[in-house]
Amino acid sequence: NAGVMQNPRHLVRRRGQEARLRCSPMKGHSHVYWYRQLPEEGLKFMVYLQKENIIDESGMPKERFSAEFPKEGPSILRIQQVVRGDSAAYFCASSSTQGDYNEQFFGPGTRLTVL
């Protein structure tokens, strides 16, 4: 049973380009969470999705960022017109249900570098 998969592991983009980050949750998990981690800082919640639905996007910037979790395929975090400040590690986590005590399992992260 593979864990949470993220790809690519490293992504380099020039300012103004688009970045697409993919996350495949653990088998049987229907809840996906995206976090951003800046150097020397803690993970910051961005968005929580279930299949085909965005449940909570309160941590995601209103512009340039979007996320989806289609019925088939991985969850996608999309960043349009990237800027240098978008450089960070983006982690995806999944859980089987949503709730206080349900453990989130994290992927290895995608490290985005914007030149």
Next chain:
Amino acid sequence: KNQVEQSPQSLIILEGKNCTLQCNYTVSPFSNLRWYKQDTGRGPVSLTIMTFSENTKSNGRYTATLDADTKQSSLHITASQLSDSASYICVVSAGSSASKIIFGSGTRLSIRP
């Protein structure tokens, strides 16, 4: 403002020694507190979870304590091993909403042979 602060920021100890990492939080309402281990280049992995009524939880050589009155938690590592070198992250939940999960910035622990 909901915050989780960890100390020290980094720590170096010799293999075989014990150490204690600290976490102070100002999260309200409090739901639960987790400690995660994050190896370099990897995602965090849960070590322990404690609710309001629990004041200690062990997982092998890792023992977490919680004082809900003073809003402090500690993670004690016994007989450290080289593989314990990692960042240790304190995470506090202020309810069931995903956006109410607050991550500390972590303590970077290095174990020297």
